[in-house]
Amino acid sequence: MTTGERLQFLSIGSGSSGNCYYFGDGKQGILIDAGIAARTIRKALRDIGTDFDRILGVFVSHDHVDHIKSVGTLGEGFHVPVYATSGTHTGIERSWGVTQKLNGSRRYLAAGETTTVGPFSLTPYPVSHDATDCVCFALTYGPYNIMVATDLGCANEAVSDLIRQSNIVVLEANYDATMLQKGPYPYYLKQRIVGDEGHLCNDETGRLLAENWHDGLKHVFLCHLSKDNNKPSLALETVETCLRDAGVAYENGVRIEPLSRNVHTLIEFDD
Numbered sequence: 407m408t409t410g411e412r413l414q415f416l417s418i419g420s421g422s423s424g425n426c427y428y429f430g431d432g433k434q435g436i437l438i439d440a441g442i443a444a445r446t447i448r449k450a451l452r453d454i455g456t457d458f459d460r461i462l463g464v465f466v467s468h469d470h471v472d473h474i475k476s477v478g479t480l481g482e483g484f485h486v487p488v489y490a491t492s493g494t495h496t497g498i499e500r501s502w503g504v505t506q507k508l509n510g511s512r513r514y515l516a517a518g519e520t521t522t523v524g525p526f527s528l529t530p531y532p533v534s535h536d537a538t539d540c541v542c543f544a545l546t547y548g549p550y551n552i553m554v555a556t557d558l559g560c561a562n563e564a565v566s567d568l569i570r571q572s573n574i575v576v577l578e579a580n581y582d583a584t585m586l587q588k589g590p591y592p593y594y595l596k597q598r599i600v601g602d603e604g605h606l607c608n609d610e611t612g613r614l615l616a617e618n619w620h621d622g623l624k625h626v627f628l629c630h631l632s633k634d635n636n637k638p639s640l641a642l643e644t645v646e647t648c649l650r651d652a653g654v655a656y657e658n659g660v661r662i663e664p665l666s667r668n669v670h671t672l673i674e675f676d677d
């Protein structure tokens with residue numbers, strides 16, 4: 407399929423203060439997660455010349471509040487369809503963080519089944535994380551295969567397979583193991599973060615990328631960095647060290663970039 411348009415990726419928020427990613431082509435787009443204020447999302451979209459009426463759907467990874475805060479406003483207030491698995495919809499319904507509940511905007515996803523909206527096709531795959539239900543997404547647009555995996559305690563076969571099939575990967579690099587260990591978090595919270603249903607550390611992310619690296623992989627965005635237990639420079643350095651240690655020749659034309667927690671970052675793909 408040819409779309410004739412240039413693919414844009416806008417990171418509007420990334421991390422425990424709120425997550426929201428836009429993929430679009432100037433005419434239309436989709437959001438993955440809506441964990442920040444609707445007015446912030448709207449402003450970010452307007453800054454790149456689009457608005458909610460050109461958003462074909464918001465696809466929700468899981469029901470933690472940093473991913474769902476604005477789904478009610480987007481869905482019921484702005485009529486953006488809200489796509490999630492039935493488990494995640496149940497979690498949204500119960501969540502204290504979503505004041506406006508979903509009604510007519512609710513749409514259902516099933517693991518492994520592809521949903522197509524306009525030129526975008528999305529397939530959710532389960533990942534290990536301590537939400538009601540949690541998925542990563544395989545997204546295709548024209549020639550691009552994209553994986554978005556935010557919030558996962560450990561990788562699984564689906565995540566590895568998707569990295570091997572993707573040109574663009576958005577993957578969590580949540581924490582630096584030493585910073586977390588020496589940091590101020592209480593013991594139970596540290597145990598939760600390092601557990602198999604918590605988050606990926608920089609080393610795990612780096613090794614996962616190294617194990618599944620391929621020539622078609624052109625853009626890697628490190629997402630959901632912890633404010634207290636990570637730094638963008640450290641995440642990048644650790645991932646690059648893992649790649650070098652594994653003998654991966656990533657320097658040649660590959661972009662690896664940590665996403666800011668709250669500075670909007672626009673990337674336009676032309677390859």
Ligand SMILES: [Zn+2]
Pocket residue numbers: 421422425470472473557630
């Ligand atoms: Zn999160």
Ligand SMILES: [Zn+2]
Pocket residue numbers: 468470535537557
């Ligand atoms: Zn989460």
